[in-house]
Amino acid sequence: GFLEEWLARFTHTYPPANSALNKTYDNSSTYFPLNQSIYADATHEVVVLDTLTAFNFTALFKGPALSATGNQGTNSFVASKIVPFATHFTTQIMTCPSRNVTKQIRFLINDAVIPVSDSHPGCPVDKDGLCPFDTMVSVLQKRANEINYNHDCFANYTATAGVNYNGRAPTS
Numbered sequence: 001g002f003l004e005e006w007l008a009r010f011t012h013t014y015p016p017a018n019s020a021l022n023k024t025y026d027n028s029s030t031y032f033p034l035n036q037s038i039y040a041d042a043t044h045e046v047v048v049l050d051t052l053t054a055f056n057f058t059a060l061f062k063g064p065a066l067s068a069t070g071n072q073g074t075n076s077f078v079a080s081k082i083v084p085f086a087t088h089f090t091t092q093i094m095t096c097p098s099r100n101v102t103k104q105i106r107f108l109i110n111d112a113v114i115p116v117s118d119s120h121p122g123c124p125v126d127k128d129g130l131c132p133f134d135t136m137v138s139v140l141q142k143r144a145n146e147i148n149y150n151h152d153c154f155a156n157y158t159a160t161a162g163v164n165y166n167g168r169a170p171t172s
Contacts, residue, residue, distance in 0.1 A: 001015075002041070002047075002051050002054065003051070003054040003055060003140065003143065003144050003147075004016065004144055005032075005041075006091070006140070007137065007140055007141060007144060008032075008034070009034060009036075009039055010093075010133075010137055011137065011141075012034045012035055013034075014032065014034075045083040045084065045085060045086070045087040046083070048083050048087045048088075048089050048109075049079065049082070049083045051089060052082070052083075052089070052109070054143070054147065055107075055140065055143070056119060056120070056140075056143045057107070057114055057116075057119045058118065058119045059114060059115045059116070059118035059119045060077075060082055060109070060114065060119075061077050062076055062077075062118075063075045063076040063077055067161075067162075068161030068162065082109065083109075084110070087109070087110055088109075088110060088111075089107070089108070089109050090107065090108040090109075091105065091106075091107055092105065092106050092107075092108065093105050093133060094106075094130075096130070099130075101132040101133075101134070101135075103132070103133040103134070104130040104131065104132060104133060105130070105131055105132075105133045105136045106128065106129040106130050106131065107129065108129075113128065113129035114129055115129055116129055116131045116136070117131070120135075120136065120139045121139065122135045122138070122139060123135060123136065123139070146168070147168070151169055151171070152168055152169040153169075155169055157169055157170045157171075158170065
């Protein structure tokens with residue numbers, strides 16, 4: 001739901017009703033204003049991890065698939081380092097006159113820049129984690145369209161050990 005709300009804010013449209021969004025709030029300019037200069041949302045660190053998965057920030061989750069037989073000591077993902085207590089996830093949109101595309105975006109998790117070029121096609125390698133705004137919106141709209149909320153949350157499926165499902169439920 002948060003990915004859809006994020007996209008709605010930055011495309012200045014109300015989000016579609018195809019996830020766990022509260023349409024009473026998300027279709028109301030009183031509760032879900034558009035065209036604001038600052039947005040603030042609050043949640044728990046566990047939900048931030050879900051959000052990072054929805055945003056497909058694969059750069060944060062590098063490493064082999066988890067073993068079904070036990071800890072192999074080869075994984076780089078440590079939840080307590082990525083989403084510790086009091087985690088904060090920030091989106092910054094800025095104008096950079098020195099760049100070919102002046103409107104840029106970047107994401108930070110706990111004040112560290114997320115290397116979006118390692119996660120999203122079309123985002124250039126950039127030491128500051130910047131990506132052209134329209135490129136990022138397009139990439140995330142595609143990601144939102146990949147997600148099937150009803151299947152991912154309610155389907156009866158079996159996952160196979162060692163398969164990378166990219167944060168999604170298996171489709172067969």
